[in-house]
Amino acid sequence: MKSYIHELGVIDKTGKTHPVKFKQGLNVVTGKSSTGKSALIEIFDYCFGSGEYTVPKGIITDSAALYYVYLNVNDQDFVFGRLPDGEKKAFFKREDGYHPDKINRSYFVDSHFIALDKFKKHVRGLFLDIDDVDVSLVTREQRKFNAKAPTPSIRSFASFMLQHQNLVANKHALFYRFDEKEKRDQVIEHTKIFLGLVDQKFFHLSQEKERLTAEAKRIDREQNSNKQLAEKQKQRIEPVLRQLYASMGLDEDYVTLQDILNHPQDAKERLDKIIRPEKISPLSDAITQRYFQLQQELAAKTTNLRRFQRQAASITRHITEEEKLVASGETFQLHETIQIAKSVCPFCRAEHEQLQQSAEHLKQAVSKLANNLKQAKPMRAKFESSLLDTERQIEQLSNEVIAITSQISEIEKSEKVLQEKKSLYESILVYKAKLDMLIDAVTFVNDAEVDERLKAARKALKEIELDLKKYNYKDELAKADQAVNHYMQDIGTYFEFEDSYKPINLHFSFETFDLYHLNSKDEKIFLRSMGSGANWLYSHVTLFLALHKYFASLGKKCAIPSILFLDQPTQVYFPSFKFDKSETFNKETIQKLENRSEGERQIDDDMKAVENLFSRLSIYSCEVEKEEGFAPQIIVTDHADNLTLSDGTDFEMLVNGNRWRNRGLINPVP
DSSP states (O other): OOEEEEEEEEEETTSOEEEEEOOSSEEEEEEOTTSSHHHHHHHHHHHTTOSSOOOOTTHHHHHEEEEEEEEEETTEEEEEEEOTTOOSEEEEEEESSOOGGGOSGGGSOGGGEEEHHHHHHHHHHHHOOOOOOOSOHHHHHHSGGGOOOOOOOHHHHHHHHEEOTTTTTOSSOOSTTTTSHHHHHHHHHHHHHHTTSOOHHHHHHHHHHHHHHHHHHHHHHHHHHHHHHHHHHHHHHHHHHHHHHHHHTOSSOSSOHHHHHHOHHHHHHHHHHHOOGGGOOTTOOHHHHHHHHHHHHHHHHHHHHHHHHHHHHHHHHHHHHHHHHHHHHHHOOOOSOOOOOOEEOTTTOOEESHHHHHHHHHHHHHHHHHHHHHHOOOOHHHHHHHHHHHHHHHHHHHHHHHHHHHHHHHHHHHHHHHHHHOOHHHHHHHHHHHHHHHHHTOOOOOHHHHHHHHHHHHHHHHHHHHHHHTTOHHHHHHHHHHHHHHHHHHHHTTSOOOGGGOSOOEEEOTTTOOEEEEOTTOOEEEGGGOOSHHHHHHHHHHHHHHHHHHHHHHGGGOOSOSEEEEEOGGGGTOGGGGGOOOSOOSHHHHHHHHOOOTTSOOHHHHHHHHHHHHHHHHHHHHHHHHHHSSOOEEEEEESOOSOOOTTOOOHHHHHTTOEESSOOSSSSOO
């Protein structure tokens, strides 16, 4: 998102304001050691919601009464402020433009100081409109206190904006705050939000998808449960109903089984009207036909049952034999030598080789068998699975045989009752009473209503899945990788990487946040394996320039502020400048501080590399502004000064009055 700092600074204890003013694009703050250059990045970080007060101890911390940042976010102006006591409060105020004359101690009234957590939410609202990033409410319920997943924070932006002095040329770390795994994981997880690939609706849709998926599964289970219940009720009622109709000699089902399941009470009333003495057909052989039909079914089921029982016995025997075979293979020992006698003719005393050859073949066969036994893979699992399936078939057939036998017994019993009572109607009433009892136990299931609910849930789920497909953020992240890698290829070409890494071929992934050089052998060489501080520096700079160019290309869609701090990148070339107290920056000063021997790299070469670095930063800013309409604001704090840039940019324009050779950030010191 288009953002830039108008100014940041300190208000000292006497009430005097010490501002550092910036413009859009490239800015340079140059000066000698201990003037407060590195404090600028810490002041910005502190005012941007850091919970730690890390401004370097010294004149600044001794003098400061308040720190502030005046910045523009998407054409709106804001002032953030923090007191130096480390309290969990921050100042937040909107402005209708940039009014530097307003900034003094009285401007920061107590009523605009708010709790730090609330401040972060206020500032987040300038960049993002999101409150809930849970894709699963079930996962949320499993968290302690049913807490929401951490929402994106402005603190995550700092990882993309700040390259501290100890980070800008670090071979072990690329991003600020990534030394804490939790913060690193949050930045990676939230990047798809920062890049505008997903929004609040995405997370709400994901939650609704989870809910509807669970609802559809629940209804599906209910439907299956209803089917199983209906099947059990059928199995209980159908035999009794068949016996009743057969006993009455009826040729048609006046009340069907489905009628009973659909409308139990209505079916019961209709049966009451049917089961009358005058409806009985004593000459019908229906009961006899029913009896013989059951006998035939019993014979068929019994045959199948015995077949499966034999199959189970066979599998059990195979399992036992397989166990013995495996055990034999483990204990079998093949003798290393075998004595083979010669075959000699008793008459001519001639020796024959046929027996010896046969013995050799036998020896080879025995050896092969021994190896096969030792290497044999057990098949017990397959046998056991097959045995389990067979046992289930046996159980089912056994239940069916018992049920048919029971029905046959019922017919035989009813005939005996008929002989004793001399009344067919009384025998039928026994079936009627049993059927009434079963009908009273029927659980009514409205399958149509369940089907409609399932259809509605699946339809809503399909619509949500179609909406979620529109986001397709994984493919978009892959495209983002390609864009950044393309930018790095172009940017890295102009930096002075070592010859063994030329042409530089850096690759970055938004999925892992790893950076590596892919060489001509397709080997991934990560930063930690690349030698030389210059390689580490240029890898950092190349990556962050490429990232911010990509962010700029996204425009308002990207939430990450287009601000980048580079703190003392030239330390790679001039490591001794931490002792720089000179009022000038020139070759003589550098030579004196560095005190290099004749065999070491020449100062002129290092100066060319430094000038090239700043030239490329200047060219980059101009190119991005030309392409996107604005350039990311780059703030470089360094010792380097009075450089000649290859693009013709006047270095003095980049410094813009921020040269601290005869002064520091606090000027004058109270």
